[in-house]
Amino acid sequence: MITEEKTREESKDLNPKKRGLGRGLNALFDDDESPAAPVKTAASAPTDEASEENSDSAQARKMIGIDKVQPNPHQPRRVLDMAAIEELSASIKEHGVLQPLLVRRSPNNEGYYEIIAGERRWRASQRAQRHEVPVIVLDLDDAQAYEIALIENLQREDLNPMDEAVGYQKMLEEYKYTQDQLAQKIGKSRSHIANMVRLTGLTDLVQAHLSDGTITIGHARALIKTKNPDELVKKIVSQGLSVRQTERLAAEDNPLGPKKSSGPRARSQQGKDVDTLALEKEVSNALGMNVSIDGSGQSGTLKIAFKSLDQLDEVLHRLSHFPGSRLSG
Numbered sequence: 001m002i003t004e005e006k007t008r009e010e011s012k013d014l015n016p017k018k019r020g021l022g023r024g025l026n027a028l029f030d031d032d033e034s035p036a037a038p039v040k041t042a043a044s045a046p047t048d049e050a051s052e053e054n055s056d057s058a059q060a061r062k063m064i065g066i067d068k069v070q071p072n073p074h075q076p077r078r079v080l081d082m083a084a085i086e087e088l089s090a091s092i093k094e095h096g097v098l099q100p101l102l103v104r105r106s107p108n109n110e111g112y113y114e115i116i117a118g119e120r121r122w123r124a125s126q127r128a129q130r131h132e133v134p135v136i137v138l139d140l141d142d143a144q145a146y147e148i149a150l151i152e153n154l155q156r157e158d159l160n161p162m163d164e165a166v167g168y169q170k171m172l173e174e175y176k177y178t179q180d181q182l183a184q185k186i187g188k189s190r191s192h193i194a195n196m197v198r199l200t201g202l203t204d205l206v207q208a209h210l211s212d213g214t215i216t217i218g219h220a221r222a223l224i225k226t227k228n229p230d231e232l233v234k235k236i237v238s239q240g241l242s243v244r245q246t247e248r249l250a251a252e253d254n255p256l257g258p259k260k261s262s263g264p265r266a267r268s269q270q271g272k273d274v275d276t277l278a279l280e281k282e283v284s285n286a287l288g289m290n291v292s293i294d295g296s297g298q299s300g301t302l303k304i305a306f307k308s309l310d311q312l313d314e315v316l317h318r319l320s321h322f323p324g325s326r327l328s329g
Helices: 004-013 024-028 048-054 082-095 119-127 142-156 161-173 179-186 190-201 204-211 217-223 229-239 243-253 264-270 274-287 309-320
Strands: 061-065 101-105 113-117 132-137 290-296 299-305
Touching: 082 119, 101 142, 113 119, 113 142, 119 132, 142 161, 142 179, 161 179, 161 190, 161 204, 179 190, 190 204, 190 217, 190 309, 204 217, 204 229, 217 229, 217 243, 229 243, 274 290, 274 309
Parallel strands: 101 132
Antiparallel strands: 061 132, 101 113, 290 299
């Protein structure tokens, strides 16, 4: 059974330092959020005057009426698991809301608060017929609020791949983050950001299958540049194709994919000398990618074929460490 305590413990198991988030959102809460150290109850809450004074403190908890809390219209998680909310509601009926919601003052409705993190706790509290919820009020602009909401969901691993991809795209396009800035903020690699954002170019049908888990990110990536992604995804789902099978299917459908060579070019490949072929193999093994060397005499071309942005990122990373390289910036 999913409980709020389990959700919290799972989030603590994540290594914030490894994810590049420092103490992250945990710094906004007490380290020990056990029932032995409950939040303030309505009876022990400060008076209205004292509450107003403390509201300017980002760390100050207080109880507010559940009807004064509004969901975030830009919540990164677009699909809520209602079964999990019902289970969380049962836990709240028994134990109360142990972890406060993060909110900010509503920019549109005076006297109301907009949820930054904790919408499921708020909805579960409504079902549990709670009249008040514990909150921490933060003074944040739109970009900061969205950033924290996105990080909070990523820390809890709640987002499906499409919600994650759309969240990154919003940070890049609407709030003008660079991929490097966003990667540093959320503790992910730049190549991960780039790969996820590419998913937003998928058709609605493919995105729907990715969101509900009937296909994986590996399936989805293989369909990005295909001519008939909707037809292919139907075949993937109906036949239960693996990622490898999907990649082969996509290669046949992909007009931009590699084609078998024929004619003079194919014959020139066969006519390479032994030293060139040996060098191709050596460099290919070193990079883990297919390398082709063409030329005659003292000049020629070297081609590196990459299958994913991760591989391209690895090549650029290696080149940036060469002496005198300008790629390191």
